[in-house]
Amino acid sequence: MLISLRDITKIYRVGIDTVHALRGVDLDIGENELVAIMGSSGSGKSTLMNVLGCLDRPTDGTYLLKDRRTDRMGAVELAHVRNELIGFVFQSFELLPRATALANVELPSLYARGERRRDRRKRAREVLDRVGLGDRMDHRPNQLSGGQKQRVAIARSLLNRPAILLADEPTGNLDSTTTADILRLFRALHREGQTVIIVTHEDEVAAHCERVIRLHDGRIASDLPISEDPAGRLLEEVAEITESGS
Amino acid sequence: MISPAFWWQAIKLALSQIRANIGRSLLTALGIIVGVASVTTVIAALDGLKDRVLTEFETFGANRLLIFPDRPDGYPRNLYPWKDVRLKVEEIDAIAQHCPSVRVVTPITSLKTAVQHGERILEGISVTGIRPAWHETENRSILEGRPFNSIDEEEARQVCLLNDDAIRELGLPADPTGEHIIIGARRYLVVGTVETIQSMMLGINTSSAEIFIPFAMAARLKDDDFFFRATAMIRSPELAAEAESEVRFVLRKMRGLDGDEPDTFEVAAIDQFIDQFKALAAGITAIAGGIVGISLLVGGIGIMNIMLVSVSERTREIGLRKAVGATPSAVLMQFLLEAVVLCLVGGAVGVLIGEILAIGLTFIPDAGLDQAHVPLWAIIMSFSFSAAVGVIFGMFPAIKASRLDPIEALRHE
Numbered sequence: 001m002l003i004s005l006r007d008i009t010k011i012y013r014v015g016i017d018t019v020h021a022l023r024g025v026d027l028d029i030g031e032n033e034l035v036a037i038m039g040s041s042g043s044g045k046s047t048l049m050n051v052l053g054c055l056d057r058p059t060d061g062t063y064l065l066k067d068r069r070t071d072r073m074g075a076v077e078l079a080h081v082r083n084e085l086i087g088f089v090f091q092s093f094e095l096l097p098r099a100t101a102l103a104n105v106e107l108p109s110l111y112a113r114g115e116r117r118r119d120r121r122k123r124a125r126e127v128l129d130r131v132g133l134g135d136r137m138d139h140r141p142n143q144l145s146g147g148q149k150q151r152v153a154i155a156r157s158l159l160n161r162p163a164i165l166l167a168d169e170p171t172g173n174l175d176s177t178t179t180a181d182i183l184r185l186f187r188a189l190h191r192e193g194q195t196v197i198i199v200t201h202e203d204e205v206a207a208h209c210e211r212v213i214r215l216h217d218g219r220i221a222s223d224l225p226i227s228e229d230p231a232g233r234l235l236e237e238v239a240e241i242t243e244s245g246s
Numbered sequence: 247m248i249s250p251a252f253w254w255q256a257i258k259l260a261l262s263q264i265r266a267n268i269g270r271s272l273l274t275a276l277g278i279i280v281g282v283a284s285v286t287t288v289i290a291a292l293d294g295l296k297d298r299v300l301t302e303f304e305t306f307g308a309n310r311l312l313i314f315p316d317r318p319d320g321y322p323r324n325l326y327p328w329k330d331v332r333l334k335v336e337e338i339d340a341i342a343q344h345c346p347s348v349r350v351v352t353p354i355t356s357l358k359t360a361v362q363h364g365e366r367i368l369e370g371i372s373v374t375g376i377r378p379a380w381h382e383t384e385n386r387s388i389l390e391g392r393p394f395n396s397i398d399e400e401e402a403r404q405v406c407l408l409n410d411d412a413i414r415e416l417g418l419p420a421d422p423t424g425e426h427i428i429i430g431a432r433r434y435l436v437v438g439t440v441e442t443i444q445s446m447m448l449g450i451n452t453s454s455a456e457i458f459i460p461f462a463m464a465a466r467l468k469d470d471d472f473f474f475r476a477t478a479m480i481r482s483p484e485l486a487a488e489a490e491s492e493v494r495f496v497l498r499k500m501r502g503l504d505g506d507e508p509d510t511f512e513v514a515a516i517d518q519f520i521d522q523f524k525a526l527a528a529g530i531t532a533i534a535g536g537i538v539g540i541s542l543l544v545g546g547i548g549i550m551n552i553m554l555v556s557v558s559e560r561t562r563e564i565g566l567r568k569a570v571g572a573t574p575s576a577v578l579m580q581f582l583l584e585a586v587v588l589c590l591v592g593g594a595v596g597v598l599i600g601e602i603l604a605i606g607l608t609f610i611p612d613a614g615l616d617q618a619h620v621p622l623w624a625i626i627m628s629f630s631f632s633a634a635v636g637v638i639f640g641m642f643p644a645i646k647a648s649r650l651d652p653i654e655a656l657r658h659e
């Protein structure tokens with residue numbers, strides 16, 4: 001199994017209060033899955049994402065990523081895991097404002113070890129081509145549209161060929177047309193073998209995925225194939241969008 | 247460990263960061279700029295002065311020994327009265343005879359007196375009594391006529407040598423040999439003219455008239471117990487220490503000083519003065535260094551402040567870098583490098599300003615700084631110090647950046 005969470009809890013301490021963001025999550029995700037994580041605001045989606053992305057360590061529980069215990073790793077080792085196995089896409093893009101699209105995409109290679117250092121320019125061009133921005137390499141973020149910015153961010157997350165692509169509300173700042181474009185891109189990546197996990201509020205987004213995990217108050221409330229999830233009723237629409245796009 | 251591309255990118259980023267906030271960066275680096283500019287200027291001035299003084303000493307002969315009476319410090323005054331301490335002619339003769347490392351020695355005595363030529367009377371002209379050996383201890387050419395010879399001295403002939411200012415002030419012809427002037431109620435025959443050596447450092451006023459007469463004649467113009475000093479010429483510069491101890495031995499013996507008694511005279515080789523000057527220059531450099539240290543400290547605090555601002559402004563960027571795999575040490579290096587680059591840019595501006603000021607110094611008339619220049623070592627030192635300030639004062643903000651939690655950093659507004 002690519003990802004295996006056992007009894008993961010995350011407790012935040014704020015003053016004398018404790019917030020249980022995750023209350024014992026068990027979860028397995030295999031290679032090449034396309035997963036949506038849903039749930040109301042404050043249900044723990046981002047917290048779970050951060051744990052999956054090794055940005056944050058759980059308070060308790062075990063997390064095996066590619067059979068390695070990440071919950072026991074130190075800051076340096078976690079940084080290497082993030083660099084080599086994880087691609088993160090954020091709601092607010094998080095591009096460096098003064099760097100060109102190409103330089104933004106190259107960023108992870110600056111912190112890479114061994115093989116991943118090589119040909120960074122060439123690989124950055126390839127992934128930018130892949131997300132359809134071959135003609136925008138030298139543009140700076142303020143010269144790009146929101147959708148284009150998110151494509152640059154996706155290209156950046158793909159640079160080091162991550163084992164999992166994590167996207168926390170990637171379309172939260174985008175209009176519906178652009179959202180459809182980005183989702184089509186995720187689906188295409190998925191078809192090429194990429195494991196993708198998307199956090200979203202919107203059924204329209206979840207409907208593009210194959211599996212929907214619903215969180216409630218820090219626990220997994222349901223974990224169903226899309227056809228059995230309420231979001232599945234939108235499946236026909238999705239098919240239309242996908243056809244009209246490709 | 248960290249990729250070469252990382253270093254290159256970090257330097258590029260640091261420079262673009264400085265360029266983006268050029269005004270703020272220069273203001274921040276002001277302390278460093280001022281510190282480096284002032285130290286390079288002071289060093290340039292001192293170095294120029296040192297070169298100047300050394301060439302001056304060269305001109306006046308490195309092979310010279312100065313001998314003069316000196317009451318020992320820290321002894322009761324009545325023990326060594328000036329009358330006993332003063333040099334005597336016999337002592338000079340003994341030095342000439344018994345010191346093998348000394349080639350020649352001449353007593354020198356100066357007085358100010360009235361000098362007359364025809365109608366013209368000049369008061370307070372410098373008249374110096376010398377022996378013929380003086381022509382060897384000073385390298386001052388005879389321009390007209392002849393130098394003094396031993397007969398002038400032995401027979402105490404009333405002859406004199408003049409310099410150009412004396413000729414002019416006394417209204418003598420350009421070649422005054424054969425003319426007569428009156429010094430202290432006696433007629434002296436002018437036998438030659440002597441070159442004037444320009445010097446500011448050794449206290450010889452460039453625009454003064456000088457008249458030289460045989461030492462034996464000068465002695466008659468003075469009281470019985472008059473004071474004089476002596477200059478000896480060493481056979482070769484390496485013999486300086488030997489010559490010094492020979493002279494010391496002869497004088498102590500003549501004065502009957504016991505082993506535990508102090509010298510009642512001073513023997514100094516010219517390089518001792520050079521050493522003294524070098525020590526003085528080193529002292530001034532140290533003081534200047536202290537002042538610069540303070541301004542670098544102030545500058546460093548400015549750097550630390552701006553780096554803290556930069557870290558907090560770029561918290562999200564730090565979070566992102568960590569999210570894509572930057573290790574804490576990579577983040578630390580990035581910010582440290584940025585502080586160092588900022589300081590080096592400040593150092594470069596400071597060196598530039600120092601260089602311009604040093605060039606400016608060479609145009610100040612009569613300051614003796616026409617050889618002022620910023621030596622290479624001062625430039626290297628300036629950059630090293632700037633870099634060190636960057637490392638020291640950039641460390642705290644860089645550590646702060648490296649310890650940021652990636653999630654919190656990304657959530658930062």
Ligand SMILES: Nc1ncnc2c1ncn2[C@@H]1O[C@H](COP(=O)(O)OP(=O)(O)OP(=O)(O)O)[C@@H](O)[C@H]1O
Nearest residue numbers: 012013014019021040041042043044045046047048
């Ligand atoms: N750093 C923190 N300190 C304290 N409490 C936190 C912190 N981060 C999250 N929480 C709390 O943990 C709970 C889960 O937060 P999380 O961000 O995972 O929710 P979410 O499902 O992503 O919500 P949203 O849809 O609004 O993004 C919330 O109650 C939140 O207040």
Ligand SMILES: [Mg+2]
Nearest residue numbers: 045046047168
């Ligand atoms: Mg969230």
